[in-house]
Amino acid sequence: MxxxxxxxxxxxxxxxxxxxxxxxxxxxxxxxxxxxxxxxxxxKHTGKAYKIGITGPPGAGKSTITDCIIKNLTKKNFRIGVIAVDPTSPFTGGALLGDRVRMTDSTMFENVFIRSMATRGSLGGLSKNVNDVCKILDASGKDFIIIETVGVGQSELDIAQTADTTVVALVPESGDSVQAMKAGLMEIADVFALNKSDRQGADEIVTSLKNILHLRIPQDDNYEIKVLKTIAVKNTGIEELIGEIFNHREHLIKSGYLDRKRKEHLANEITEIVNLNLQKSFWDKNNSDVLLQNIDDIYSKKTDPYTFISSLTSGIKL
Ligand SMILES: Nc1nc2c(ncn2[C@@H]2O[C@H](COP(=O)(O)OP(=O)(O)OP(=O)(O)O)[C@@H](O)[C@H]2O)c(=O)[nH]1
Ligand SMILES: [Mg+2]
Structure with missing residues (x-):
């Protein structure tokens, strides 16, 4: 093209x-x-859109929540861009976001742009791609960009490197809060949405999440992370969730942390691009071949990895 x-x-x-x-x-x-x-x-036309990340375990209701948020914000005449990263697998009962969102009227159709991005196989390039797509949507005049990623593995940590506010969606059956802690979700959440709170065990999870949040080492920006109950299929609790996203945004802007956060993200993004480029150019066909040719000798101890690495990278300052 x-x-x-x-x-x-x-x-x-x-x-x-x-x-x-x-x-x-x-x-x-x-x-x-x-x-x-x-x-x-x-x-130069970017920086106006506010980026909301929504992550959480498969099937937690991220797309349903996103759909509710889109409807709510378009009613307020905001323009929305949506990036659904690694859209649903057939195992979770989830639906493709594009299928889920019903464009109920022409204003909504006019003001919402949804794009799904596959990530499988694009190793290392996920956050770079998402950042690039965000820039396009940002420049195109969106007020908000919502980024949905399934929280399994690296992608949920990447999302926090892009979003201004990160919403972590959990469900009563996704296990206790210890699991969320293990998955690193505690560190990246700016607000928790305990979705499917029509199901048993919701209050217990809310309590234990709140307890763990109290034990957390206070972050330097001192923002109190809220745990909100939602039932996305009934649009219950969504207004409150959006209210909290707006509160967080207000806090970031007033305290100057929004600029700080965005500069950090930008520096990370640049580092990542440089790393990828260096990696790509270093492992050109020639160096890959040299490694293949020497692997037997290294394996059979005729030489060692460190001597080999020195010779391969001689001339490069490591
Ligand atoms: N009972 C109940 N079901 C819900 C609720 N929210 C979503 N669901 C259902 O949960 C299923 C998964 O919802 P999705 O919104 O597709 O979940 P997701 O997190 O986007 O799923 P993946 O993208 O596959 O990870 C669907 O069948 C929804 O209708 C809720 O609050 N209560
Ligand atoms: Mg989904």
Missing amino acids: KLNVDKEYIDKLLSGDKRTISRAISVVENEYADKLELLKSVY
């Missing part, structure tokens, strides 16, 4: 034209040739 990244094209993107957004996202996602030129032109 070849774009003509001129002023006219950028203006069309900034105006929120859906086809233009869609093509721009394809270009950054698929690493087409125009990608850098596009991102360079877009960068």
Whole structure:
């Protein structure tokens, strides 16, 4: 796909034209040739959208919550971009976000842009891709960008490196709060949504989450993390959840932490891109071949990994 990244094209993107957004996202996602030129032109138009991350275990109701949030915010005339990372597997009973969200009227259709992104196989590149897609949506005039990721493994930690406010959705049957702690969800949550709280055991989980949060080492920004009960299928508790997201945003802006957080994210993003580029260029065909040719000698102890590494990287400052 070849774009003509001129002023006219950028203006069309900034105006929120859906086809233009869609093509721009394809270009950054698929690493087409125009990608850098596009991102360079877009960068100065970013920073206005507020990014909400929603993560949690498979089937916790993340897409249902996202759907409720979209409906609520579009009623308030906000423009929303949604990125659903690694959309649902057939095992969780979840549905593709795009299928779940019913565009009930034309204003909603006009103001919401949803994109699903597959992550399987794109090792290491997930957060970079999400960041790039965020920039496109941001520049296109969205007030909020919602990023949904399934919290299994690395992706939920990545989301906290992109989002301004991270919502962690848990459910009564996802086990106790100790599990959430083990999965690293405690560290990244700015607010907890205990979804499916129509089911048994909700109050117990809320209490134990709150207890654990009290034991947490106070973070330097001293924000009290709330645990809210939601029943997304009935739109119950969503208004409160959105209220809390807005409170957190207010807190970040007033305290100056939003700028600090975004600068940290930016520095991380740049580090990650440099790392990926270095890695890619180092493991070009030649070095990969040298490793393959020497692996027998290293394995059979004719030489050792460290001597080999020194010779392979000689001339590079490590
Ligand atoms: N009882 C009950 N069911 C719910 C609630 N919220 C969502 N569900 C149901 O839970 C199932 C999974 O919901 P999704 O919103 O697709 O969950 P998800 O977290 O996006 O799932 P994945 O993307 O596959 O991880 C669906 O059948 C929903 O209808 C709730 O509050 N109560
Ligand atoms: Mg989902």
